[in-house]
Amino acid sequence: MRSIRRTSVANQRNISGSNMSPSLNGQNNHKSAIFSEGMNLNYMRTYQSDPNSPKHISISYVSSDHSLIYESVVLFYSLSAFLLQILHLYRTVWWLPQSYEKNAVKFYLVNPYVIGFVLTLIIPRWLWTCCKTLITSIFPQSLQEGSKQYCQIILLAALGAIHFYLLFLISAEDANEDKSYIKGNPLFRLGCLLYPTFVMATTYREEIRTYLELIPNQTGVNDVMLCSSQLQHRCSNDPVQVRQEVETLRKDFNCRLRNVLFHSHMVAVTCTLLPCCFAQTFVHFDMHVAIQHFVLVWAGSLTLNAVHAFPPKYCDMLHSAARHLGYWERMGANTSPNMHCAEWCSRTIWKQGSHVLFDSVVYRARSDLNSAEPGSIHHKRFYALFINAALFQISLLVFQLVLVLLQLILLFRSTEWYQMISLSLLQASGGYALFKLMRDAVVVWRLSLAEEMLKNA
Structure with a gap:
């Protein structure tokens, strides 16, 4: 009886399987449609119709932090770089018994207008992220886009008015100040103040609102998950679509790289060079240490921005497009x-x-x-840069490791207390980027090994 029951159950399963074959075929067609749209799934994206089509293994996790957390880290790094340069310029010998100073830094010599001017250049991205997060949590979906546009315009107008008002106050103060206290030509100081604004105007001459975004949003990119249909690998067998996808990804990559370089340069110039330009004549500081601080801040800011702008999922998408190209x-x-x-x-x-x-x-x-x-030449460069999935991430990791090693060497060779504090804080701030780069490089490297095994199978 048990064998008869098993036979009947097996027959019923075969019958039900034959009856359900259209639905299964429909599910398979649905899966193939999902494959063609390039969704980020945990299984491979491939075309069953073409066995020679490249097989990809997608990354299933998102390594990017929330934009508010990331912008808070960047703001902390920028403020730390600015305060450390103030320490280099206005340090005291407060521990000596003959010293009349009770603080380690002569804060009364720092121009408050210069502090406000620097803040108007390093705080806008953090303010815009806070406004964006607040709008997303309060307003309904239908009103979010319009509210973000109006809020963006109001924020840029307010920051621009404050920025030029502080610029006017600094210029008027230089004109009324005694010439003996002015270090350098006043026109040179004015040029140093206008330099960040000039670079910003030339970099974002087409759309000034993109200054507030590290990741370009003109193509609908989210900074946490790449959910835009224009920035998904479609795994198409049509060469025209492949070239169009590569062109879109190439422009987006160039825009991200431009933003990373600009914001890194902006932080380094405003937080390290501007305080030196407004130091008084009687303030003596080590120019070698100031330039060294500028280089270290620029390199640390570069890796910090690159970690967020080029996550592993984004690099995997570029790699998949390069294999088709x-x-x-x-x-x-x-x-x-x-x-x-x-x-x-x-x-x-x-x-x-x-x-x-x-x-x-x-x-x-x-x-x-x-x-x-x-x-x-564009296709050649795109293929050479992204055909290896781990090349870009490992290059950033090597750059950060060299930076950390350089900071360690400078820390061991330093003899002044303020240099030790500065190098220690910069190295601690770079630990965030180093950890994320090591994790991302390992993930992408193992992904490349799995793709090689799949290709050779």
């Missing part, structure tokens, strides 16, 4: 009569080893699949 090697003019070369077609995916003729020049396909345009 491919690479063409220039062979030279078509001089051999025995070489068979076909005319390059924009709607054809070329296999490895194919020879094509483009603008009277012969190119050979070097990767498995090639959708790139022969002779395009």
Whole structure:
């Protein structure tokens, strides 16, 4: 009886499986549609119709912190760099019995207008993140976009008015001050004040509102999860779509890199160089230490911004697009009569080893699949930079490790107490970026190993 029951149950399962085959096929079609949209899932994205299509393993976790936490860390780092430079300039010998100073720093010599001017340059991103978080938590979904735009305009107008008002007060103070207390040419000091504003105007001449965002939002990017359809790897077999996707990712990467370099330069200039320009004539400081502090702050700010702007999921998306793009090697003019070369077609995916003729020049396909345009310098750079999934993250990690090692060497060689405090705090602040870079580099490196195993299987 048990065998009969098992046979009947098996028959019922077979019958139900045959009846459910259309629904299963529908589910498979639905999964293939999901694959084509490039959703971030825990399984591989691949086309079953083309066995030669590159197989990808997506990253299932988000390593980026919340924007408010990240901006708070950046603000703390910027304020620490500014206060440490003030320590370098206005330190005292308060421990000596003959000293009339009771504090370690002569705060009364610091120009309060300069402090406000520096704050108007380093605090806007943190203020905008707070406003954005508040709007998201209070207003409904339908009113959030409009509220953010109005809040952004009001914030930029208020900060701009305060910025130029402080600039006017500093200029008027220099004009009324005794010439013996002015260090350097007043026009040079005015140029130092206008330099950050000039760089900002030239960098963001098209859209000044993008100054408040480290990650560009014109394509609908969220700083925590890359949920925009324009910035998802679609895993398409159409070479035209592959080139369009690469062009979108290339522009977005260049925009992020520009923002990282600009904000790093802005923090280093405003927090380390501006205080030196407004030091009084009787204030003597070590120029070598001040320049060293500028370089260390710039490098630390660069890695801190790059960690947030280029998370592993974003680099994996660029790597997947590079595998679909491919690479063409220039062979030279078509001089051999025995070489068979076909005319390059924009709607054809070329296999490895194919020879094509483009603008009277012969190119050979070097990767498995090639959708790139022969002779395009943008496609060549994109492929060289992102074909290795771990190259970008490991490069940032090596840069940060060299920076930490340099800070350790300078700390061991320093003899002054204020230099020890400055280097120790900078090294402690860089621990946040070092930890995230080590974790991200390990994740991306293991991902690249898994893809190599999948490719060789």
